[in-house]
Amino acid sequence: MLAGKTVVALGERDGVSGPAIAACAEAAGATVAFTATECFV
Amino acid sequence: MDLRSQEAILRLAESHGRDDIVVIIGAPDPESAEIAAETVRLGDPTYAGPLAGAQLGLEVFHVLHEEVQADVPPEVWDSQIGVMADILDVDGINAAIEEIRSRPLDG
Amino acid sequence: MTMPEPVLLGATQVLAHVPGLAIHGSKPRRELPRHPEVEGAFLAALRSFDDAVAYPPHQVFLGALHPRQLPPRPWVGAPAPDGTSRFGPAGEIMPDHEFLGLLAAVDHFGLVTLDPAVAEQAAVALAAHPLAKHLDLDRIDAATGDAAAVATRPGSLPLHLGTDHGGVAAAVVSAHEADEALSAVVLLDNLAAKATAALALLHVLRSTGVDPTSVDYVIGCGEEAIGDRYQRGGGNMAKAVAEVAGLTEASGMDVKNFCAAPIPALVMASSLVASGVFGRVAVVAGGSLAKVGMKFQGHLRHGLPILEDVLGGAAALIGPDDGVSPRVRLDSVGRHKVSAGGAGPQIMEALAVEPLRRLGIPMADVNDYATELHNPEITEPQGSGDVAARNYKLIAALAARAGSIVADKEAQAGFVAEHGMPGFAPTQGHLASAQCYLPHARARLTSGGGDRVMLLAKGSLFLGRMSQLSDGMSVLLERNGNDDNDDNPKGR
Numbered sequence: 001m002l003a004g005k006t007v008v009a010l011g012e013r014d015g016v017s018g019p020a021i022a023a024c025a026e027a028a029g030a031t032v033a034f035t036a037t038e039c040f041v
Numbered sequence: 042m043d044l045r046s047q048e049a050i051l052r053l054a055e056s057h058g059r060d061d062i063v064v065i066i067g068a069p070d071p072e073s074a075e076i077a078a079e080t081v082r083l084g085d086p087t088y089a090g091p092l093a094g095a096q097l098g099l100e101v102f103h104v105l106h107e108e109v110q111a112d113v114p115p116e117v118w119d120s121q122i123g124v125m126a127d128i129l130d131v132d133g134i135n136a137a138i139e140e141i142r143s144r145p146l147d148g
Numbered sequence: 149m150t151m152p153e154p155v156l157l158g159a160t161q162v163l164a165h166v167p168g169l170a171i172h173g174s175k176p177r178r179e180l181p182r183h184p185e186v187e188g189a190f191l192a193a194l195r196s197f198d199d200a201v202a203y204p205p206h207q208v209f210l211g212a213l214h215p216r217q218l219p220p221r222p223w224v225g226a227p228a229p230d231g232t233s234r235f236g237p238a239g240e241i242m243p244d245h246e247f248l249g250l251l252a253a254v255d256h257f258g259l260v261t262l263d264p265a266v267a268e269q270a271a272v273a274l275a276a277h278p279l280a281k282h283l284d285l286d287r288i289d290a291a292t293g294d295a296a297a298v299a300t301r302p303g304s305l306p307l308h309l310g311t312d313h314g315g316v317a318a319a320v321v322s323a324h325e326a327d328e329a330l331s332a333v334v335l336l337d338n339l340a341a342k343a344t345a346a347l348a349l350l351h352v353l354r355s356t357g358v359d360p361t362s363v364d365y366v367i368g369c370g371e372e373a374i375g376d377r378y379q380r381g382g383g384n385m386a387k388a389v390a391e392v393a394g395l396t397e398a399s400g401m402d403v404k405n406f407c408a409a410p411i412p413a414l415v416m417a418s419s420l421v422a423s424g425v426f427g428r429v430a431v432v433a434g435g436s437l438a439k440v441g442m443k444f445q446g447h448l449r450h451g452l453p454i455l456e457d458v459l460g461g462a463a464a465l466i467g468p469d470d471g472v473s474p475r476v477r478l479d480s481v482g483r484h485k486v487s488a489g490g491a492g493p494q495i496m497e498a499l500a501v502e503p504l505r506r507l508g509i510p511m512a513d514v515n516d517y518a519t520e521l522h523n524p525e526i527t528e529p530q531g532s533g534d535v536a537a538r539n540y541k542l543i544a545a546l547a548a549r550a551g552s553i554v555a556d557k558e559a560q561a562g563f564v565a566e567h568g569m570p571g572f573a574p575t576q577g578h579l580a581s582a583q584c585y586l587p588h589a590r591a592r593l594t595s596g597g598g599d600r601v602m603l604l605a606k607g608s609l610f611l612g613r614m615s616q617l618s619d620g621m622s623v624l625l626e627r628n629g630n631d632d633n634d635d636n637p638k639g640r
Contacts, residue, residue: 002109010065018490
């Protein structure tokens with residue numbers, strides 16, 4: 001599903017962070033175009 | 042959602058073709074997953090950012106969705122996600138995103 | 149030469165109830181002018197001082213009860229806990245008219261002008277304060293003037309009391325017309341941080357009986373950055389606080405690490421004591437005005453008061469072993485390495501699991517884990533969930549994975565109930581990040597029944613846009629005389 005896709009990795013500090021999502025997406029063969037982590041506290 | 046993230050998503054959607062893009066979110070609970078999913082599909086519900094009124098209809102999954110996990114090599118999954126899969130409310134999060142995905146886009 | 153064992157001589161914290169300053173928090177300051185219709189609802193939802201004193205999480209913050217003694221939620225509208233008072237074992241909550249006076253008392257640049265009636269009220273109240281003799285109350289006189297007129301000057305900021313937005317109670321001027329780092333709102337942020345940190349430091353000197361001139365160094369770990377446009381985070385809040393608190397023989401510096409800063413500051417202070425470089429070192433942090441009112445939209449949506457209407461402040465004093473105070477175990481420090489990446493479990497593994505594995509201490513032998521103890525009643529209405537609860541679930545899951553507890557839901561829930569606690573701190577991240585537990589930790593490890601407390605803090609470095617990483621640090625506090633080869637009976 002992710003191979004060849006362009007992925008936007010929108011992480012959250014208290015869930016899964018942007019870099020962790022990006023690492024998964026890249027390992028799945030996607031290109032990560034944008035990575036961010038949000039922090040609401 | 043952070044305004045800079047909204048801006049980046051808007052630019053990508055314009056330059057890449059929407060079918061090519063998958064948004065993967067890492068929200069810790071259903072409420073925050075719903076807001077993120079709504080923002081990239083139906084527009085910014087807070088009307089604060091560049092995606093206000095923008096119905097991009099982008100494909101969106103939580104990183105803990107089984108279809109995402111199925112694509113990720115187990116050793117990467119274990120080091121990057123690990124026990125988060127056990128402690129977050131995966132079913133609640135996926136249901137919240139599914140609810141947003143089920144809403145029709147205008148026009 | 150044997151190295152002195154660093155111990156936690158004392159820890160205090162304070163709150164300043166500042167409903168009148170709430171509109172100067174970063175979020176209200178941006179949103180309210182864009183939605184004038186919301187401003188009335190915002191002002192109407194501010195709390196009275198009595199409500200702020202009686203709010204159970206505040207009483208926990210002041211040490212009157214342990215976090216695990218909090219009543220069931222909701223805490224808004226709950227009866228005041230037994231023994232509720234403005235002054236608690238760990239510090240105090242100060243009303244806003246006194247706090248405006250305190251701002252003037254720590255202002256060395258004529259930045260604050262107080263309306264005469266406000267100045268009079270503040271001077272009378274502060275003269276009767278237990279710390280009055282340590283406050284430079286003459287500065288309140290000097291700051292008295294036509295605040296309303298000063299507030300109309302370009303770049304000035306009017307300040308109000310409570311919900312009374314009719315009258316100008318005080319004004320803050322900018323220090324440079326072209327320098328955003330010296331604008332009135334930044335200077336107010338910094339003065340508020342200075343005042344709350346100084347108040348907490350005075351309390352810790354009073355509670356420990358330590359002579360202010362015996363403190364050699366002060367480390368600031370608050371969230372504000374002091375400086376000018378050429379060096380926006382130049383510093384040094386710690387020394388400014390030392391000066392107003394009468395620590396004439398001390399110098400100081402600031403440690404920056406987003407919300408995680410207090411633990412590195414505590415570790416550095418303890419290291420300075422252990423190495424013999426300094427004898428006594430204070431760690432101080434003031435409140436973050438920028439974060440006041442941050443989640444007001446969620447609070448209004450849920451019919452709650454504006455719960456972020458207080459500034460926090462904290463101070464801890466580290467010194468050589470006195471035979472009584474909890475030890476800071478420098479061999480237990482956990483840090484989040486660059487190579488550990490940005491995944492949440494890896495951060496927690498590095499902070500909570502690795503240090504204990506290294507020391508051979510079972511995870512269940514740590515009585516209390518003090519992590520990010522944000523008050524969930526503040527965070528949940530804005531969709532941020534229960535930060536403390538999530539941290540404890542993660543720690544329990546890692547404990548199960550490490551084989552420290554049985555890997556089932558029931559055992560993990562039991563671990564959380566026994567070793568975790570509800571969040572209670574104002575959402576000023578550095579205060580919530582373990583630091584707010586220091587007075588409780590000291591009580592647990594001296595007069596209470598605990599042997600070990602782990603403090604762990606995380607900082608969201610990615611917010612500064614220089615790295616996608618987070619950071620974190622952890623350290624163990626231990627009951628004095630807890631060594632296996634130590635037969636000192638007072639230890640247990």
